[in-house]
Amino acid sequence: MLKDRVIELFNGYEEDVQKVISEVLAIEQEYISMKMPRGVKEEIKEAIDRAVKK
Amino acid sequence: MKIERIQMENFRQYFGRQRMTFSRDRARNVTVIHGINGAGKSSLFLAINWCLYGEVSSNVGELISKEAVSRASDGEEIRASVELVFTHNSERYLVLRRLKGVKQEDGAIESGDEDFTMMRTRRDGQAERIANPIGVMNSILSSNVRTYFLFDGEKIDNFAKPEASDEVRYAIYNVLKLEVMTRARNHLQDIAAEYRRELKRVSTGELRQFVESEERAIAEKEKAHTRKEELEREIESARRKITDIDRRLREMPNASALQQRRDRLERDLEQREDEMTALISNIRTLATSGFTVIAQGAVERALAILDEKRERGEIPSSIRQQFVQDLIERLQCICGRRFDANGAEHEKLLALMNSSLPGSLEDDVMDTAAALRPFAERAGRLRDELNQRMQRRAELLDIMKSLEEEIDEVRDQLKGSPQEEISRLEEQRENFRADIESYRLEQGNCDTRIDLMSAELEELKKQIQVAKKEKKTERELTRKASLAQRAADAIGEVYETFADDMRRRIEAKTKEIFKLLVWKDSHFQDVRLGSDYNLEVIDRYGLPARPELSAGERQVLSLSFITAMSRVSEEEAPLVMDTPFGRLSSQHRNNITEHLPELADQLVLFVTDEELRDKARKNLEPRIGAEYRLTFDRKTSCTTIEEV
Amino acid sequence: MPETEVSRSDRVNIDESVMQTYKLLTESTSIEESPFGTYKDVFMFAASMGYAGGVRKKLPSGKKHTIRREVFSENDFLVLKTIAIAETGDVQVLLRLDEILTIAEEYAHAGIHALKARLLDQHGRPLWNLVEMVSS
Numbered sequence: 001m002l003k004d005r006v007i008e009l010f011n012g013y014e015e016d017v018q019k020v021i022s023e024v025l026a027i028e029q030e031y032i033s034m035k036m037p038r039g040v041k042e043e044i045k046e047a048i049d050r051a052v053k054k
Numbered sequence: 055m056k057i058e059r060i061q062m063e064n065f066r067q068y069f070g071r072q073r074m075t076f077s078r079d080r081a082r083n084v085t086v087i088h089g090i091n092g093a094g095k096s097s098l099f100l101a102i103n104w105c106l107y108g109e110v111s112s113n114v115g116e117l118i119s120k121e122a123v124s125r126a127s128d129g130e131e132i133r134a135s136v137e138l139v140f141t142h143n144s145e146r147y148l149v150l151r152r153l154k155g156v157k158q159e160d161g162a163i164e165s166g167d168e169d170f171t172m173m174r175t176r177r178d179g180q181a182e183r184i185a186n187p188i189g190v191m192n193s194i195l196s197s198n199v200r201t202y203f204l205f206d207g208e209k210i211d212n213f214a215k216p217e218a219s220d221e222v223r224y225a226i227y228n229v230l231k232l233e234v235m236t237r238a239r240n241h242l243q244d245i246a247a248e249y250r251r252e253l254k255r256v257s258t259g260e261l262r263q264f265v266e267s268e269e270r271a272i273a274e275k276e277k278a279h280t281r282k283e284e285l286e287r288e289i290e291s292a293r294r295k296i297t298d299i300d301r302r303l304r305e306m307p308n309a310s311a312l313q314q315r316r317d318r319l320e321r322d323l324e325q326r327e328d329e330m331t332a333l334i335s336n337i338r339t340l341a342t343s344g345f346t347v348i349a350q351g352a353v354e355r356a357l358a359i360l361d362e363k364r365e366r367g368e369i370p371s372s373i374r375q376q377f378v379q380d381l382i383e384r385l386q387c388i389c390g391r392r393f394d395a396n397g398a399e400h401e402k403l404l405a406l407m408n409s410s411l412p413g414s415l416e417d418d419v420m421d422t423a424a425a426l427r428p429f430a431e432r433a434g435r436l437r438d439e440l441n442q443r444m445q446r447r448a449e450l451l452d453i454m455k456s457l458e459e460e461i462d463e464v465r466d467q468l469k470g471s472p473q474e475e476i477s478r479l480e481e482q483r484e485n486f487r488a489d490i491e492s493y494r495l496e497q498g499n500c501d502t503r504i505d506l507m508s509a510e511l512e513e514l515k516k517q518i519q520v521a522k523k524e525k526k527t528e529r530e531l532t533r534k535a536s537l538a539q540r541a542a543d544a545i546g547e548v549y550e551t552f553a554d555d556m557r558r559r560i561e562a563k564t565k566e567i568f569k570l571l572v573w574k575d576s577h578f579q580d581v582r583l584g585s586d587y588n589l590e591v592i593d594r595y596g597l598p599a600r601p602e603l604s605a606g607e608r609q610v611l612s613l614s615f616i617t618a619m620s621r622v623s624e625e626e627a628p629l630v631m632d633t634p635f636g637r638l639s640s641q642h643r644n645n646i647t648e649h650l651p652e653l654a655d656q657l658v659l660f661v662t663d664e665e666l667r668d669k670a671r672k673n674l675e676p677r678i679g680a681e682y683r684l685t686f687d688r689k690t691s692c693t694t695i696e697e698v
Numbered sequence: 699m700p701e702t703e704v705s706r707s708d709r710v711n712i713d714e715s716v717m718q719t720y721k722l723l724t725e726s727t728s729i730e731e732s733p734f735g736t737y738k739d740v741f742m743f744a745a746s747m748g749y750a751g752g753v754r755k756k757l758p759s760g761k762k763h764t765i766r767r768e769v770f771s772e773n774d775f776l777v778l779k780t781i782a783i784a785e786t787g788d789v790q791v792l793l794r795l796d797e798i799l800t801i802a803e804e805y806a807h808a809g810i811h812a813l814k815a816r817l818l819d820q821h822g823r824p825l826w827n828l829v830e831m832v833s834s
Contacts, residue, residue: 002624006231009548013540020541024242028234030189033107033197037237044241052533338729338825342739344832348746349777355784363789418792422783425776440833 016051023047055195055627056656057102058139058146064119065134066097069692074098076628076658077679078141084657084677086666089684094693095660098684099632103204105136105151107197108170118155118163121692126157131166142194142626148173148181149191195627199228202616207633213589213612222615223587229619230556235545242542249535256528261521268514275507282500285493292486292493299483309468309476316464323457330450337443340436347433353426360423378403556622557583563618564589564611570649571610571642581611589615606639613646617653629654635665647673706796709764711803712741713757719814720763723824733817733825738769740813742777745802747816748809749781754801755808778802 006025010018024044031037059075062068076085089095104110104117116123118134126132135152150173154166172187184190195203202225213222227233303313346353382403386392393399468480565581568591572578578599580592591611593599603611613634620627629650635643647670651657657677659666666674681698712720723740726732734740748754770778782791782798785805791797816831817824 002231002622005624006235006552009552010544013544016537017540017544020242020537021238021544024238024541025231025234026193028238028241029193029196029231030186032192032228032234032237033188040237041241041245044245048245048534048538051537052530334729334825337829338733341825341828341832342734342743344828345742345746346773346777347832348743348750349780352746352749352777352781352784356780359783359787360789415790415793419789422776422779422792426780437833440829444829444833 016054020047020051023051055140055142055625057628057630057658058141060098060101060105060139061137062098062101063135064122064132065101065136066117066119067094067121067686067691067693068097068101068695069119069121069690072695074682074695075680076656078656079679082677082679083655084651084659084674085680085682086674086678087658087660087682087684088663088666088698089660089686089693090662093684093686095632095684097693099204099206099630099660101136102138102630103200105138105149106191106195107200108151108168109197116163116165117153118165119692121690123155123157123161123163128157128159130157131155132157132163146175147184147194148175149187195625196228198233199225202229202619203627204630205616205632205634207631207636210609210612210634210637213615215608218589219587222583222589225615225619226556226560226587229623230560232549232553232556235549235552239542239545239549242538242545246535246538246542249531249538253528253531253535256524256531261518261525264514264518264521268511268518271507271510271514275504275511278500278503278507282497282504285497285500289490289493292490296483296486299479299486303468303476303479306473306476308471308473309479312464312468316461319457319461319464323454323461326450326454326457330447330454333443333447333450337440337447340440340443344436344440346429347436350430350433353429357423357426360419360426363419364423554585557585557587559622560615560618563621564614567617567621567649567653568611568614571614571645572607581614605637606642609638610642610646617650621653626655628656628658630658630660632660633662633665634659635661635670640668640670643670644673647671651677706800707764708767708795708799710741710767710770710799711757711762711764712737713807714761714763715758716807716810717763719810719818722818723813730823730825733828736769737763738765738774740810741765741802741806742774744806744809744813745778745781746805746809747812748805748807749784751809751812753808753812754785754804756804757807781805 003025007018007022010021013021024047027040027043027047031040056078057076058078059073061071061073063071074087077083087095087098100110110117118132122132122134132155133152134155135150137148137150139146139148141147150171151168152171153168155163156166158164170187172184172190173181174184175181191197201209212218213225227236300313300317303309304317381387382400385395385400387399465480465484469477469484471477471480561581561583564583568578568581577594578591579594579596582588582590582592582598584590589611590598591603591607593602617629620629635646638646643665647666651674659674683696683698684693685696686693720737720740722732723734724732724737734743778798778801779792782801783789785791785801786797817827820827822830
């Protein structure tokens with residue numbers, strides 16, 4: 001799947017970066033139909049929060 | 055995504071409830087829907103779009119079946135709905151979109167709310183409602199890429215027009231996750247900047263300042279302590295020197311008597327001072343217990359209340375409840391006289407029992423009253439004692455004053471002594487005494503400084519705690535900002551390579567498909583998708599051939615691009631095409647019908663009879679898994695679906 | 699019946715806003731400057747003066763300093779009970795510890811200002827002002 005191929009692109013990066021990117025891409029995909037997605041940044045921040053706290 | 059079935063109810067010309075099942079068979083993956091122009095192909099195509107995405111172009115008119123409206127009475131509610139069942143990544147979904155309308159008196163429909171439900175069916179057949187249907191729909195087949203999968207044949211040559219590079223880029227952007235990556239990168243960058251701004255706001259460097267102040271305060275406190283101890287040693291040494299001088303004076307014949315007198319006086323003064331200290335402490339103890347004097351008003355009032363109760367017999371004075379009860383039990387008075395169980399004495403005692411207060415309160419009242427009674431007297435005694443002590447204090451002060459005067463006299467005599475050594479010693483002694491006094495004063499200053507620093511330290515400790523908490527937020531923000539920025543950078547770094555890679559893949563796939571679909575492939579050498587996203591066909595001379603492409607060839611190029619994209623996207627997606635072959639030559643049709651079924655996971659074709667006949671029909675035949683005909687009834691203006 | 703709080707701890711509350719006076723009257727190393735040994739001693743005076751002055755003031759909500767019930771001696775408590783009886787006119791109040799403490803706190807909250815005026819805001823050292831107040 002293309003989605004997995006995209007994730008693989010980041011294999012060389014630090015683990016926390018990989019994790020955040022894969023979560024953020026999933027979030028963006030969910031909001032992709034909206035021109036000005038509201039709430040997307042909050043969700044991304046939560047993902048970053050989780051990654052940092054771990 | 056593979057569509058399993060559709061069910062429409064009162065949707066445009068589909069009156070009542072109508073259903074269609076699509077073929078999902080691997081070998082027979084084609085579903086063909088026949089219908090002449092106006093039979094309802096476009097409405098069915100619209101039904102799929104509307105159900106999944108809700109948006110319809112403005113010129114389609116009412117969605118609710120006119121037949122249903124005409125049959126309804128005024129004010130009646132009519133519902134139009136489309137339900138789709140599809141599978142995606144081995145999950146099964148049910149999507150239902152419903153529109154309600156109310157028929158008005160003039161026959162028009164006032165449309166009401168639209169609702170959208172998405173369910174996921176589990177293996178055991180139970181369905182669970184999806185809370186975030188739009189998000190889930192976007193991750194299955196998002197609305198911004200739907201036109202490449204749910205394909206309107208009329209727009210087929212859009213991608214191959216000379217001015218179409220924007221459309222091509224847009225398509226690649228959306229279908230191939232480039233848009234997702236761009237947005238992710240931008241959002242991460244924004245967020246990293248936000249974190250940095252917040253960080254600037256939070257990190258005021260206060261903690262360091264506070265810690266520095268704390269260090270300074272500790273050092274100053276320490277300094278004051280050291281100085282105080284130093285002064286204590288100085289005082290000690292001055293005292294020793296005074297003792298020394300006193301000893302020498304005692305040994306000198308002309309000073310001896312005076313010095314001995316001074317010794318006595320000073321001992322006496324010291325004793326008086328001790329007495330004074332004890333007296334003050336005593337006075338203090340008496341004075342601080344003096345609140346009972348202040349409370350005397352309350353005591354009097356409380357006693358009056360207690361006495362009143364007792365006079366009314368509510369509190370039997372000195373006669374305890376237990377005592378009365380004993381009398382009743384024994385049926386005998388304290389004087390020894392017996393009384394009857396129902397006699398007047400018995401009655402009286404019982405009444406006394408009942409009118410008195412509950413046991414514990416009665417005790418409390420009795421104890422309180424008893425304890426309060428001596429208060430007035432005690433207050434008087436306290437005042438007397440205080441007055442006595444104060445008088446003694448006055449006496450002591452007088453005594454001490456005269457002792458000091460006598461000591462001064464001795465000092466003056468010694469200082470005025472004709473014997474130089476005596477007067478010099480006395481002068482030195484005087485100086486040491488003055489030193490001690492100024493040392494004491496400085497010690498007092500030290501104490502003040504120590505107190506001040508202690509208070510400041512306590513305050514600083516609190517501030518440091520707050521600042522430390524902020525520091526923690528600061529560290530966290532720094533980490534978050536860094537992570538967001540690194541993630542944004544990482545996306546930026548791989549983006550170009552990935553985009554190029556995708557463009558090349560599409561280029562290769564489009565070329566492959568185009569060659570497959572175009573009959574005179576020998577004429578064209580190559581298909582190129584440049585970094586400017588121009589889709590070009592290169593002829594055998596190595597030149598762009600697009601201007602010379604026939605309308606049909608342009609459509610095939612478009613179709614190739616679309617199909618290539620769905621292949622490269624690696625999404626399991628249907629290709630639903632509304633009248634795709636109408637404008638193609640029969641030669642192209644034959645080629646396409648031969649190859650298209652292999653190029654899609656599921657193919658749904660809406661066709662007119664003219665589009666699909668002879669060889670084209672024959673090519674498709676072995677791949678057809680389901681086939682329907684739409685029939686439009688002019689009398690009812692309704693379409694019915696029949697399986698062929 | 700006077701209003702009582704339904705449930706309260708048996709600790710005695712002093713509002714933070716008047717703690718400065720409590721501190722001044724107890725904390726200095728000189729007995730003449732700070733005649734009182736404990737906050738409790740100050741409280742007993744404040745409560746008595748509050749009653750004598752006839753001003754009772756509800757404690758505001760907010761931060762409180764508390765004194766444990768055990769710190770009060772039998773005699774201290776006797777005076778607090780007395781104030782409660784005098785205030786309510788009802789001996790039954792002896793059964794209601796809650797009310798006794800609340801009355802004391804509210805009188806002390808008013809009385810502390812009077813005490814400050816008499817001891818700290820006068821010419822002369824606080825101990826001698828106190829003696830003057832008690833023996834006159």
